[in-house]
Amino acid sequence: MVVKYVTVERHVPDALKRPAPPAWSKPGGPLTTNDFVERGDVNEAGLKVCSAQIRKLGEWDKQ
Incomplete structure (x- = not known):
């Protein structure tokens, strides 16, 4: 009997590695309601x- 071992590596998809949008910043901080x-x-x-x-x-x- 022959036994074959296969290693399966799972990686996080690139689409899930994208960074979140940058935090809002404005020199001097928010000045108006719209800010x-x-x-x-x-x-x-x-x-x-x-x-x-x-x-x-x-x-x-889960896959």
Whole structure:
């Protein structure tokens, strides 16, 4: 009887390794109400990217 061992390496897909959008910054900090809205939109987008990456990583790992 011949036994053959095969090593299977799993890697995280490149699409899940992308960094999240950069944090919002403005010299002198937020000055107007619109600055707070813009900062919130950027931070929300970053959270959505991170959440999607984590969710997809979990789906990929179940395969």
